[in-house]
Amino acid sequence: MLTLEKLRIEQGDFRLTADWSVPEGSITAIVGPSGGGKSTLLSVIGGYFAATAGRIIWQAADIGALPPGRRPVSTLFQDNNLFPHLTVAQNVGLALRPDLRLTEEEKTQVEAALAEVGLAGFGARKPGTLSGGQASRAALARVLLQSRPIILLDEPFSALGPALRREMLGLVAEKLWGRTVLMVTHDPSDAREIAQRLVMIDSGVASVPVPIVEAFDQPSPALAGYLGQK
Amino acid sequence: MARGAQSLGRIRAPGLALALAIAGFLGAAVWAVAAKAAGRPGHLSAADWSALRFTILQAALSAALSVGLAIPVARALARRRFAGRGVLITLLGAPFILPVIVAVLGLIAVFGRSGLLNELLALAHLPQVSIYGLAGVVLGHLFLNLPLGIRLILQGWQAIPSERVRLAVELEGSRWRLLEWPMLQSVLPGALLAVFLICLTSFTVALTLGGGPKATTLELAIYQAVRFDFDLAKAAQLALLQLALGAAFSAVAYRSGAALGMGSGLDRRGISVAPTGRLPALADSLWIMLAAAFLLLPLVMVVADGIGGLADLPSGIGMAALRSVAVALAAAALSVALALALALGGGPLATLAGSLPLATSALVVGTGVFLMLHGLTNPTRAALPVTAALNALVGLPFVFRGISSAVEEIEANYGRLAASLGLFGRARLRLLILPRLRRPLGFAAGLAAAMSVGDLGVILLFSGGDQETLPLMMYRLMGAYRMDAAAGVALVLVMVSLALFWLFDRGGRTNADA
Numbered sequence: 001m002l003t004l005e006k007l008r009i010e011q012g013d014f015r016l017t018a019d020w021s022v023p024e025g026s027i028t029a030i031v032g033p034s035g036g037g038k039s040t041l042l043s044v045i046g047g048y049f050a051a052t053a054g055r056i057i058w059q060a061a062d063i064g065a066l067p068p069g070r071r072p073v074s075t076l077f078q079d080n081n082l083f084p085h086l087t088v089a090q091n092v093g094l095a096l097r098p099d100l101r102l103t104e105e106e107k108t109q110v111e112a113a114l115a116e117v118g119l120a121g122f123g124a125r126k127p128g129t130l131s132g133g134q135a136s137r138a139a140l141a142r143v144l145l146q147s148r149p150i151i152l153l154d155e156p157f158s159a160l161g162p163a164l165r166r167e168m169l170g171l172v173a174e175k176l177w178g179r180t181v182l183m184v185t186h187d188p189s190d191a192r193e194i195a196q197r198l199v200m201i202d203s204g205v206a207s208v209p210v211p212i213v214e215a216f217d218q219p220s221p222a223l224a225g226y227l228g229q230k
Numbered sequence: 231m232a233r234g235a236q237s238l239g240r241i242r243a244p245g246l247a248l249a250l251a252i253a254g255f256l257g258a259a260v261w262a263v264a265a266k267a268a269g270r271p272g273h274l275s276a277a278d279w280s281a282l283r284f285t286i287l288q289a290a291l292s293a294a295l296s297v298g299l300a301i302p303v304a305r306a307l308a309r310r311r312f313a314g315r316g317v318l319i320t321l322l323g324a325p326f327i328l329p330v331i332v333a334v335l336g337l338i339a340v341f342g343r344s345g346l347l348n349e350l351l352a353l354a355h356l357p358q359v360s361i362y363g364l365a366g367v368v369l370g371h372l373f374l375n376l377p378l379g380i381r382l383i384l385q386g387w388q389a390i391p392s393e394r395v396r397l398a399v400e401l402e403g404s405r406w407r408l409l410e411w412p413m414l415q416s417v418l419p420g421a422l423l424a425v426f427l428i429c430l431t432s433f434t435v436a437l438t439l440g441g442g443p444k445a446t447t448l449e450l451a452i453y454q455a456v457r458f459d460f461d462l463a464k465a466a467q468l469a470l471l472q473l474a475l476g477a478a479f480s481a482v483a484y485r486s487g488a489a490l491g492m493g494s495g496l497d498r499r500g501i502s503v504a505p506t507g508r509l510p511a512l513a514d515s516l517w518i519m520l521a522a523a524f525l526l527l528p529l530v531m532v533v534a535d536g537i538g539g540l541a542d543l544p545s546g547i548g549m550a551a552l553r554s555v556a557v558a559l560a561a562a563a564l565s566v567a568l569a570l571a572l573a574l575g576g577g578p579l580a581t582l583a584g585s586l587p588l589a590t591s592a593l594v595v596g597t598g599v600f601l602m603l604h605g606l607t608n609p610t611r612a613a614l615p616v617t618a619a620l621n622a623l624v625g626l627p628f629v630f631r632g633i634s635s636a637v638e639e640i641e642a643n644y645g646r647l648a649a650s651l652g653l654f655g656r657a658r659l660r661l662l663i664l665p666r667l668r669r670p671l672g673f674a675a676g677l678a679a680a681m682s683v684g685d686l687g688v689i690l691l692f693s694g695g696d697q698e699t700l701p702l703m704m705y706r707l708m709g710a711y712r713m714d715a716a717a718g719v720a721l722v723l724v725m726v727s728l729a730l731f732w733l734f735d736r737g738g739r740t741n742a743d744a
Binding site: 070077083085095 | 238643646647653661662
């Protein structure tokens with residue numbers, strides 16, 4: 001279980017609180033107006049921004065004080081998920097060894113991860129030569145190889161067209177099966193597509209996760225307002 | 231739990247240590263100066279006051295002229311498109327890598343006693359002009375800083391969004407009142423302050439075109455006290471005065487966040503709605519042609535005279551070139567290493583340490599080092615290493631600025647990804663920072679090397695008879711009125727400076743991935 005316990009985030013005038021849990025292996029969508037703090041919440045869970053108060057608990061351990069690299073968390077950011085000066089294989093290989101001194105066995109693992117996302121044979125290319133979809137797949141291959149149980153998706157596919165984005169979300173649901181996923185999205189249909197739960201961020205509060213069907217069938221006033229339903 | 235943004239594994243320790251080391255070194259030099267000055271009772275002489283007044287006067291005039299004349303030129307460049315415009319804007323960056331003594335030689339060839347201008351005046355039976363004294367010093371500074379002024383102001387013009395220009399045109403409002411004057415109000419103070427600060431510590435121009443009781447700057451007076459009067463206490467007193475002056479104006483610049491930089495060479499494509507009508511177009515062309523002629527003619531003369539002077543090159547030219555290159559490479563390496571370490575750590579302390587040398591000057595710190603070495607050894611023995619070290623320090627603010635903004639950009643874009651992958655320490659440097667920093671590092675190293683290879687101040691303060699670098703050789707030849715030989719050395723010096731800059735800059739560009 002991933003628990004945000006009385007978490008409070010403050011930055012200037014900005015405030016956000018969260019006090020809830022999601023079960024292991026579930027996919028939770030986070031929606032809400034821009035500027036509401038969706039990305040900030042993920043930053044705090046990922047360790048890039050410190051909360052003012054509260055705890056982040058994963059399997060009974062407080063992970064809130066760990067640096068990002070030590071947390072059981074992988075993040076796919078909105079952009080810059082690949083280093084443009086390294087090859088695709090090197091980018092993926094960073095998941096295994098940050099100094100990139102890979103053994104033959106580890107190199108095989110990298111190839112396998114690339115094959116798994118449909119990028120077999122792309123290892124020697126630089127990210128600049130990949131299409132948007134291929135770059136997303138390469139980043140996903142790295143996350144696969146990192147083998148961390150919590151995955152944060154900060155709208156990594158938002159620059160892709162609708163069909164490609166749907167395809168990537170399908171791939172995420174398939175390949176990351178069994179991991180605990182929190183995904184920020186602007187598109188409610190994305191949430192419906194792969195998430196089991198929905199968190200609405202509004203007026204400084206990240207609401208308790210609601211089962212996805214219930215969330216859309218009987219939306220809270222905040223969600224109804226966000227979706228434009230009266 | 232700590233609150234706010236995390237540091238995400240930046241490499242801080244060496245930068246902090248070096249920031250303290252830089253501050254410590256500058257502090258020690260200033261302390262040596264202050265201690266020596268305190269031992270000399272008595273007030274400033276009339277000559278000292280006159281040097282102080284002349285220093286401020288020439289810097290103020292130079293700044294006002296450089297920036298004032300830059301306004302119409304920058305405006306013309308901003309709103310006209312013509313063949314060669316890009317080349318001209320690129321050439322405006324040249325004074326940064328052009329050795330000052332070479333620029334002076336070019337100016338003498340145009341404005342000097344037997345220069346182009348006076349020959350024309352003689353043909354027309356008009357009175358001759360002199361390039362020496364206040365007018366010469368200001369002319370030299372105008373030549374060196376007009377390009378900076380143009381680039382800084384051009385940046386302001388290009389930053390006016392084209393939508394707003396269109397809006398102003400549609401509203402038939404006054405473009406001057408709505409757009410240009412507000413822009414200038416925000417750009418001019420910084421540009422004025424930048425040029426003023428540069429001219430406050432410019433030594434070579436005052437040395438070659440100034441001098442005498444009426445046209446001596448503080449820095450020139452320091453040099454004369456050290457090398458001619460052997461009055462170190464006097465030199466220290468003057469250095470303290472120069473330091474106070476520099477520090478006061480640097481503090482103003484630092485607090486106002488004035489532009490320290492080289493301005494933009496960006497040839498951004500936007501719409502340029504130039505006013506129609508023949509008169510403005512004519513005026514714009516005239517400004518551009520005048521500026522181009524003023525800036526290019528001396529350079530053309532350097533090349534033309536230089537080719538002629540190659541036959542007269544003195545025998546020591548090879549060794550002098552080697553010494554110059556060695557000093558420049560050492561200065562560039564030191565400057566870039568310091569700037570990189572400071573930039574990696576980032577933060578206000580690093581920024582302060584990276585800009586601190588601006589408040590001092592090569593001559594002031596040089597005097598301090600001279601005093602510190604004086605008791606231990608003959609300072610002239612250490613001429614070359616000291617020159618390299620002080621050049622590195624003087625170049626540091628420029629080098630630091632370029633590298634620091636690039637590091638900040640890398641950290642902003644990739645810091646989180648690096649942190650999530652556990653990319654720290656050496657691996658972070660090898661796999662993230664250095665590969666992405668190649669271009670700014672190459673440019674910065676080239677700039678530092680070119681600035682150092684043209685240095686005349688420090689080497690002159692310390693030099694003995696046998697440690698000639700190219701600028702020193704040039705200066706001595708000019709002093710002996712061997713102008714042909716000096717022109718030949720000038721050409722060699724320019725080639726060396728350009729080659730150093732080009733090699734480093736080129737090295738940074740090759741294989742640099744976007």
